[in-house]
Amino acid sequence: MTEARVSETDLHAYVDGRLTAARRAEVEIELAADPALSEQAAAYGAQNDALRAAFHSVLDEPIPDRLLEATRPQRRRPWAIAAALAWMALGGVAGWAVNEAYRLAPSPTRAEAPLAQRAAIAHAVYSPEVRHPVEVGADQEAHLVAWLSKRLGAPVHAPKLESVGFRLVGGRLLPGESGPVAHFMYQSEKGSRVTLYVRTEGSDHGETAFRYADEGKVRVFYWVDRTLGYALSSADISREQLYTLANAVYEQLNP
Amino acid sequence: MTERDQVVVHIPRLRRYARALVGDPGAADDLVQDTLERALGKFHLWKPGTDLRAWLFTIMHNVFVNHVRRRRELGVLDDEALERPVRDSQDGTLALRDLQRGLERLPADQREVLLLVVLEDMSYQEAATALGVPIGTVMSRLSRARDRLRIAMDGEATSTHFQVVK
Numbered sequence: 001m002t003e004a005r006v007s008e009t010d011l012h013a014y015v016d017g018r019l020t021a022a023r024r025a026e027v028e029i030e031l032a033a034d035p036a037l038s039e040q041a042a043a044y045g046a047q048n049d050a051l052r053a054a055f056h057s058v059l060d061e062p063i064p065d066r067l068l069e070a071t072r073p074q075r076r077r078p079w080a081i082a083a084a085l086a087w088m089a090l091g092g093v094a095g096w097a098v099n100e101a102y103r104l105a106p107s108p109t110r111a112e113a114p115l116a117q118r119a120a121i122a123h124a125v126y127s128p129e130v131r132h133p134v135e136v137g138a139d140q141e142a143h144l145v146a147w148l149s150k151r152l153g154a155p156v157h158a159p160k161l162e163s164v165g166f167r168l169v170g171g172r173l174l175p176g177e178s179g180p181v182a183h184f185m186y187q188s189e190k191g192s193r194v195t196l197y198v199r200t201e202g203s204d205h206g207e208t209a210f211r212y213a214d215e216g217k218v219r220v221f222y223w224v225d226r227t228l229g230y231a232l233s234s235a236d237i238s239r240e241q242l243y244t245l246a247n248a249v250y251e252q253l254n255p
Numbered sequence: 256m257t258e259r260d261q262v263v264v265h266i267p268r269l270r271r272y273a274r275a276l277v278g279d280p281g282a283a284d285d286l287v288q289d290t291l292e293r294a295l296g297k298f299h300l301w302k303p304g305t306d307l308r309a310w311l312f313t314i315m316h317n318v319f320v321n322h323v324r325r326r327r328e329l330g331v332l333d334d335e336a337l338e339r340p341v342r343d344s345q346d347g348t349l350a351l352r353d354l355q356r357g358l359e360r361l362p363a364d365q366r367e368v369l370l371l372v373v374l375e376d377m378s379y380q381e382a383a384t385a386l387g388v389p390i391g392t393v394m395s396r397l398s399r400a401r402d403r404l405r406i407a408m409d410g411e412a413t414s415t416h417f418q419v420v421k
Contacts, residue, residue: 009394012401016372018379043405050354051275051373058271064284067266070291071259135296143299 006030006037015044114177116222119197119231120215122174122183127193127235134170134185144171148182154200154228156182159252164245166194178202192236194245201229210246212239221246225253258298262291265311268375272312275370276319278359286322290315312375312385316367323363357407365400368393 006014006027013019014027031038126133136144141158149156151173158168166186174181174197182198201224208224215233219242222231230253232246269290273283294301294314301310358366364386371382372393379397383390 008398012394012397013379040405044401047354047401047404047408048373050351051358051370054351054354055271055275055374058274059267061267061270063263063266063270067270067284067288067291068263070288071262071266071295136299140299147299 006034011037011041012044015041015048115197115199115224115229115231116211116213116220117215118176118181118199119195119222119233120213120218120220122181122197123195123218123220123233123235124216126172126183126185127195133193135172137170138168140170141168148173148198151180152182152198152200153179156198156228157253158184159196159249161186161194161245161248164248165189166192166245169193188237192234194232194234194237194242196249197231197233199229201227203227210243210250212243223250258295261307262294262298262311265308266291268308269311269315272370272374273315275358275374276363276366278355286315286319289318289322293318308375309377309381309385312371312377313387316386319363319367353408354404357404360407361400361403365396365403368396369400369404372397 010019010023010027014024014031019027031041136147138144145156145158148171158171161167165188167188169185169187171182171184174183176199179200184196184198186194186196188194206224207226210221210223213220213222217235218233219235219237219239220231220233221242222229223246224230230249232242232249234242234245237245266287269287270283273286273290274280277283277286290311294311297314301307358369361369367386368382371377371385372379377385379390379393383393386393
């Protein structure tokens with residue numbers, strides 16, 4: 001380019017419509033006096049028009065379903081959802097898509113214990129995850145709790161379980177039958193994992209006692225406290241240890 | 256509007272940019288899908304009141320860079336990966352084909368700048384923010400992109416001995 005009463009930057013800003021009216025007028029005068037510069041500006045302008053014309057029609061295309069699906073939080077792990085659905089569709093047949101270690105045996109109490117069952121499925125699906133065990137990590141705990149509370153429409157807390165040897169890994173939002181579910185994951189030094197499943201119950205159920213269920217290899221303590229149902233699940237620790245943790249959770253939620 | 260609705264509004268623009276950036280429609284939607292998943296997963300990091308579009312394009316840039324890097328780690332040459340076969344554009348003119356081919360031959364970083372500025376009508380500062388580079392870098396990439404594209408399109412027209420119909 002000839003040196004520079006019109007700089008390179010001016011030229012781009014000119015074709016991109018980003019000059020002030022005054023500067024634009026000055027640049028136009030320079031362009032008129034310099035055919036090479038003028039040609040360059042025209043070429044850039046034609047590129048802009050051609051690019052916009054070439055891709056404009058994409059804006060009018062219908063949005064593919066898979067992209068709409070991708071914006072649904074609970075659809076973010078298709079294989080996991082598929083595993084859970086398959087498990088439910090097959091009734092007692094264990095989640096074959098899930099790690100063998102978490103194979104769930106048929107349970108006669110399933111019909112009466114959907115909370116425990118669903119919590120066990122969620123535990124079996126998510127706790128083997130190494131890279132993406134949670135959507136939001138414990139380092140974002142305040143965000144996590146605020147986000148899950150907002151989505152559940154009820155204040156949710158992530159209990160602190162350090163005193164009993166477990167630290168918060170993080171949490172995620174899951175689809176539930178009657179609404180979203182908050183799912184917190186904890187891990188011990190040794191790598192044992194425990195998940196807390198929290199869902200809203202349709203109506204105020206008062207307060208139930210702790211109940212226990214064996215869902216295959218997953219042990220679950222669960223209870224309902226007014227409008228929230230809780231289930232604490234693990235396949236890695238004993239029933240006694242899990243009971244200790246469940247008590248710790250309960251005490252923190254009901255100080 | 257829910258988080259989801261706010262993001263859905265921007266999908267057509269994300270798709271347009273991705274289409275121009277990677278060429279192949281399926282690969283472009285893969286890029287958009289990865290971007291959406293990451294955005295929704297990190298939605299709590301977006302500050303309400305700030306420009307959601309800019310935030311989404313920043314995420315798409317990061318996802319795109321990771322894709323390119325992964326291809327490179329797999330031993331695919333960068334230029335090769337970025338130079339995709341030109342689609343038959345039955346409905347397109349020769350000029351359009353030249354444009355697409357020229358675009359595909361630009362280095363990815365130059366193509367990103369050009370497309371954010373032209374298709375998304377971002378200011379140079381907005382493009383700099385989305386790409387995480389200084390504004391001077393945006394200007395030099397834009398310059399090189401436009402010059403290369405100009406040469407590619409002129410060269411294309413000359414070498415094939417066809418008149419470019421405007």
